[in-house]
Amino acid sequence: MFILSALFSILLVPPADTIRTEQIEEVVVTSNSARQRVQNVQAGAEQLQLKDLTAAPSLFGENDVMRALQLLPGVKSESDASSSFQVRGGTAAQNLILYDQAPVYNVGHLAGLFSAFNDDALGSATLYKGLLPAQYGGASSAVLDLTGRTGNKHDWHGGASIGLLSAKGTIEGPIVKDKASFLVTARRTYLDVFLKLTDDFRNNTLYFYDINAKFDWTIGQRDQLFLSFFTGYDRTELEDMIDIRWSNLASSLKWLHHFRGGSHAQTTLLYSGYLTDNGIDIFGMNIWFNGHIRQGSLRQDFHINLGKHQVDAGLSSTLLNVKSAEWKFITKHVKEQRRAWENAFWLNGLFQFSDQLTVSAGLRTNMFSPLGGSLYYDIEENGDIGWYYNYGKNQIVKTHVTIEPRASLNYHWSMFNGQWSVKAAYARTSQNIHALRNQNTSTPFDRYTLSSNIVKPEIADQISLGIFAATPDQAYDVSLEGYYRKVDNVLDYRDGKSFSSEIEIERLILSGEGKGYGAELAVRKNTGKLTGWLAYTLSWSKTRIPGVNGGRWYDANNDRRHDISLVAMYRLGKRWALNGTWVFYTGQAFTAPSGKYQIEDNWVYYYAERNGYRAPDYHHLDVSAVWTKKYRRSTHEWVFSIYNLYNRYNPFLINFEDSENGARTKAVQYSLFGIVPSVSFNIKF
Numbered sequence: 001m002f003i004l005s006a007l008f009s010i011l012l013v014p015p016a017d018t019i020r021t022e023q024i025e026e027v028v029v030t031s032n033s034a035r036q037r038v039q040n041v042q043a044g045a046e047q048l049q050l051k052d053l054t055a056a057p058s059l060f061g062e063n064d065v066m067r068a069l070q071l072l073p074g075v076k077s078e079s080d081a082s083s084s085f086q087v088r089g090g091t092a093a094q095n096l097i098l099y100d101q102a103p104v105y106n107v108g109h110l111a112g113l114f115s116a117f118n119d120d121a122l123g124s125a126t127l128y129k130g131l132l133p134a135q136y137g138g139a140s141s142a143v144l145d146l147t148g149r150t151g152n153k154h155d156w157h158g159g160a161s162i163g164l165l166s167a168k169g170t171i172e173g174p175i176v177k178d179k180a181s182f183l184v185t186a187r188r189t190y191l192d193v194f195l196k197l198t199d200d201f202r203n204n205t206l207y208f209y210d211i212n213a214k215f216d217w218t219i220g221q222r223d224q225l226f227l228s229f230f231t232g233y234d235r236t237e238l239e240d241m242i243d244i245r246w247s248n249l250a251s252s253l254k255w256l257h258h259f260r261g262g263s264h265a266q267t268t269l270l271y272s273g274y275l276t277d278n279g280i281d282i283f284g285m286n287i288w289f290n291g292h293i294r295q296g297s298l299r300q301d302f303h304i305n306l307g308k309h310q311v312d313a314g315l316s317s318t319l320l321n322v323k324s325a326e327w328k329f330i331t332k333h334v335k336e337q338r339r340a341w342e343n344a345f346w347l348n349g350l351f352q353f354s355d356q357l358t359v360s361a362g363l364r365t366n367m368f369s370p371l372g373g374s375l376y377y378d379i380e381e382n383g384d385i386g387w388y389y390n391y392g393k394n395q396i397v398k399t400h401v402t403i404e405p406r407a408s409l410n411y412h413w414s415m416f417n418g419q420w421s422v423k424a425a426y427a428r429t430s431q432n433i434h435a436l437r438n439q440n441t442s443t444p445f446d447r448y449t450l451s452s453n454i455v456k457p458e459i460a461d462q463i464s465l466g467i468f469a470a471t472p473d474q475a476y477d478v479s480l481e482g483y484y485r486k487v488d489n490v491l492d493y494r495d496g497k498s499f500s501s502e503i504e505i506e507r508l509i510l511s512g513e514g515k516g517y518g519a520e521l522a523v524r525k526n527t528g529k530l531t532g533w534l535a536y537t538l539s540w541s542k543t544r545i546p547g548v549n550g551g552r553w554y555d556a557n558n559d560r561r562h563d564i565s566l567v568a569m570y571r572l573g574k575r576w577a578l579n580g581t582w583v584f585y586t587g588q589a590f591t592a593p594s595g596k597y598q599i600e601d602n603w604v605y606y607y608a609e610r611n612g613y614r615a616p617d618y619h620h621l622d623v624s625a626v627w628t629k630k631y632r633r634s635t636h637e638w639v640f641s642i643y644n645l646y647n648r649y650n651p652f653l654i655n656f657e658d659s660e661n662g663a664r665t666k667a668v669q670y671s672l673f674g675i676v677p678s679v680s681f682n683i684k685f
Contacts, residue, residue, distance in 0.1 A: 034474040034526050035419060041350065041358040041410040043425035043464050044130020044481070046072050057579055057624035057641040060165045060678050065125055066107060066115040069144070071565040073479075073520035073535035074129055076585055078558075080618065080652045080672050083108035083115040086558045087129045088483055089516020089541035090141025093435035093446075094458070099146045100214075100228035102250035103138070105274035105293055109208035109234055113672075114189070116232050116248060120159060120170045121185040121212035123149035130464045130483065131408045131425040134348035134362030135301065135314055140431040140460035140487055148214045148228050151181035163680035165191050180217040186210070205237035210248075226254040242280055249273040262305035270297040278445075288328040289500075293433070293448055294321040308352040312362075315345040322433065324449050324505050334503040339371045340450045341396070342432065348406070357411050364404040368432045370397040370452045377506040378454060381547075383494060385504065389453065398453040402430040417472040423481075424465050431458040434491050436499065436509065449505040456489040456511065466520075475527040480519065487514040492545050495607065512545030514556060529571045537563040549610035555589040557611065562586050577626045587615035590654060592667065605656065615651040615669070620644040634685040643676040 033049060048068060066083040069075055078084035084092035084107055097104045099117070107116045124147040128136065136143045151172035159170045168187035175182055188209040195201040210232035217225045232248040253269045274293040281287075299316035319341055326335040348362030370376075372391025380386040391397050405428055412421035432451040451457045466481030489511050497508045518539025525531050541559040544552065563585040570578045592613045593605035624641035644650075649671040658665050 034470040034477040034524070037477055037479065038419045038421045038468045038470050039358075039410065039412055041360045041408055041423070042128065042131055042133070043408045043410075043423040043466060044074075044128060044483075046075075046127040046129065048125040048127070057581060057622035057643060060114070060163055060676070062114055062163060062166065062680070063119045064115045065117055065119055065122060065146070069125075069127060071533075071535065071567055071581060071583070072127070073481075073522045073565075074483075074518075074537050074539075075127070076537075076560060076563050077583075079112070079588075080650045082112035084112055087127075087142035088462070088518070089485055089514075089539055089556070089558065090460075090487075091435075091437075091556075091558055093437065094139060094141035094431060094460075096136065096139030096143045097146070098144065099230050099250045100148050100226070100252045101254070101268055101299075102228070102230075102252045102270045103272045103295060104230070104248055104250050105272070106232075106246060106248050109210070109232065110189070110191075110206070110236075114166070114208065116210060117146065118168060118185050118187050118210060118212055120161075120168065121148055121183070121214075121230075123147045130462065130481075131360070131406055131427045132429055133312070133360070134346035134364040134404070134406050135312060137344050137346075137364055137366055137404070137429070138431055138433065140429050140458045148212060148230070149183055150214055150216045150226075151183035153178050153181040153218075157685065159682065159684040161680055161682040164678045165189050165194075175215070175217075178218075180215070182215045183213070185212045203239050205235055208232065208234040222258045224256045226252070226256070228252045228254075240281065243278065245275075245277045247273075247275045264303050266301040266303075268297075268299050268301070270299070271295070276446075286329075289325060290323070291325050291448065292321070292323045295319070310350040312348045312350075313346065316343070318342040320433070320450060322448050322450050324447050325499075325503060327500075327503065336374070336503050336505060338374050338450050338452070340432070341369045341371060343367045343369075356413055357409070359407070359409050361407045362405075364406065366400075366402045366404065366430055366432075368400045368402075368451055368457060370450055371395065372397055375504075376452050376454055377504050379506045383497075383507055385507065400432070400451055400457050402428075402457060402459060404428045404430060412468075419470045419472075421468045422466070423468065424463075426461075426463045429460050429462075431460075434458065436491060436493060436505075445499045447499045447505060447508070449509075454506050455491070455509070458487060458489045458491070460485060460487045462486075473527070475525065477524050477526065479522045482519045483517065485516040487516075490514040490543060490545065492543065492548060495548060495610075510545045510547045512543060512548070514541070514543045516541040516556075530568065532566070532568040534567075535563075535565040539563065554610045554612070557589060559589050559611070560585045575627055575629055577628070578624070579626070580621065580623045582619070582621045584617065584619040587617045587651065589614055593656060593665065596665065615654060618650045620648050620650060621646055634683055637682040637684075639680045639682065641678050643678070644673055645675065647675040649674055 066085060070077045070085050074088050075085050078086055078092045086092055097107055109116055126145045128143045132143055153174050156173035161168050166187060166189040170185045172183040189207050192205050192207040195204050195206060213229045215227045228251060230250045234246050236244045250272050255267045256264060258264045272295045277290045279288045295318060297316055297318040299314060301314040304311040321339050323337040344364060344366045346362060346364040351359045372395035373393035376389040377385050378387040408425035410421055410423050412419060434449050436447040449455060462483060462485040464481055464483040466479060468479045470477035490513060491509045491511050493508055494510055502508055518537060521536045522533060524533040541556040542553045543556045566582045568580045572578055589611035590613055591607055591610050594608035596605045622643050623645055624639060627638045629636050651669045652672045653670050655668050656665055657668050
């Protein structure tokens with residue numbers, strides 16, 4: 001807790017009151033989106049539009065695809081101002097984020113204040129929060145599929161943006177006219193420059209950058225090659241005491257071949273990397289620790305067009321290398337690093353049996369094999385090591401085979417001249433990369449591990465049922481969808497354990513089960529000067545793990561009973577657009593000490609109930625005004641925004657602090673932001 005408090009000390013603001021311990025234009029644009037929402041057989045699928053990005057008043061002048069997602073029903077922010085999101089009772093660590101099919105494990109910069117994805121580089125964004133098509137695997141909650149934008153094959157274009165804390169630029173154009181093109185975007189914050197101008201933070205470093213590049217080449221009439229590259233880097237250094245670095249890499253090489261009749265085949269080579277590298281030098285203790293995820297994949301996809309029916313099939317093979325942790329402390333040097341081989345094949349069909357009835361059905365088979373070359377531990381009930389297993393390098397330790405059926409049905413009809421539909425879906429998914437977090441948000445102190453002969457795959461089953469309707473002119477549409485989600489082999493920390501308690505991951509964790517259920521309501525206005533939507537989610541998320549909370553069900557960290565998003569966009573003439581969003585959700589569940597005892601001169605807390613208390617409710621209002629003027633060869637845009645207009649201090653973390661004599665303990669709420677005004681200037685040519 002001390003480390004996290006120091007890390008965020010620049011930004012965290014304790015409000016005057018404390019909590020009593022006992023209370024403790026390039027993302028897919030479609031003109032018939034309302035009709036698509038009614039007729040799409042993929043239950044729970046959300047396809048973002050360009051206006052959804054500009055609808056969310058930006059923090060520090062940055063449009064953010066991740067924050068736009070958090071305004072959708074069933075989706076919420078992981079924490080205040082975080083880029084990470086949670087879906088239908090799942091955690092952010094249970095989501096799969098893909099950029100041109102390559103996984104991305106850290107989706108934020110500066111502890112999530114900025115999204116890792118530059119919106120100028122995006123071509124499309126689709127969120128699957130219910131049924132996952134069979135070609136997607138490795139996530140027990142949701143999948144966000146991002147596609148990078150390809151460059152213009154005919155003309156040169158570019159753009160630049162300057163905000164309060166960051167700047168970015170884009171350049172695109174033909175390499176060979178009408179055949180090959182490129183697009184490159186780059187972004188960097190200059191917060192570190194401002195810090196150098198102050199006396200208090202002169203010796204601190206705080207910055208990030210990211211780069212996106214994409215090349216495509218049309219070969220003949222039927223073939224295309226795509227090369228995509230994304231990298232991002234963060235560094236936070238505080239007074240030579242804390243030095244935290246983390247980086248992302250996602251790359252893909254794709255060959256697409258078109259057959260006659262609308263069918264195609266796609267071969268893709270993928271590589272992803274995530275690295276943390278941290279050092280702490282406090283009170284004479286020099287500690288260095290790091291971790292990584294490295295993943296290489298080869299996959300083959302086939303799409304067969306049968307007229308009214310469509311068939312997708314494919315297979316993939318992946319090698320994984322996960323370093324859960326490596327520590328150097330004085331003379332101690334320990335490391336836990338494991339590898340695995342994962343193979344999958346899938347078959348999915350989309351069948352249109354009539355003008356009213358469409359069915360999607362698929363099956364995915366996943367085979368996950370942890371490999372030898374490192375130790376695996378069998379743990380006794382008291383947390384001590386009972387047995388350990390030492391397999392030869394590259395020897396298959398065990399193979400977990402999961403059969404994952406997926407199916408959805410859409411029956412739509414016309415009534416009162418409007419479009420109506422009923423959707424039902426079932427999906428089983430599995431996940432073999434597990435994340436352990438001390439906080440309810442991603443940090444460099446997260447621990448990752450793979451399924452093994454000890455740790456089982458996380459397996460989720462979800463069913464959903466919903467009704468959808470749109471008016472005859474598509475001006476309004478409404479949806480109501482309910483879901484139930486059950487998850488087996490959920491991991492959580494043992495009582496009293498944290499990321500640094502033990503190097504052996506098995507000594508930190510216990511496994512159990514989770515469940516989530518709820519209902520999502522969305523009402524949208526799609527046409528006219530005033531557009532927007534209202535989204536409301538009523539949900540429950542529970543966890544039960546033997547050895548935690550007496551084996552009883554308890555509210556999960558991400559349990560939020562009520563979640564409301566209100567979005568309004570008003571077009572004021574040709575040049576001005578006004579946007580506003582208001583979000584509300586129930587305060588986060590957390591664990592508070594129920595008492596304490598003294599050992600020599602130290603006070604030690606003990607805890608009775610896991611997540612038995614609630615932080616204050618979270619809500620804020622954001623507004624923005626966008627001025628746009630088009631010139632002959634360029635477009636200029638000024639964006640004025642205010643985040644948290646009424647200066648609400650929402651809880652980011654809650655820390656328990658003792659009085660000087662230790663007689664009293666109080667819970668202190670720390671907040672990231674009050675009101676944050678910002679301005680940015682964008683130019684495109």
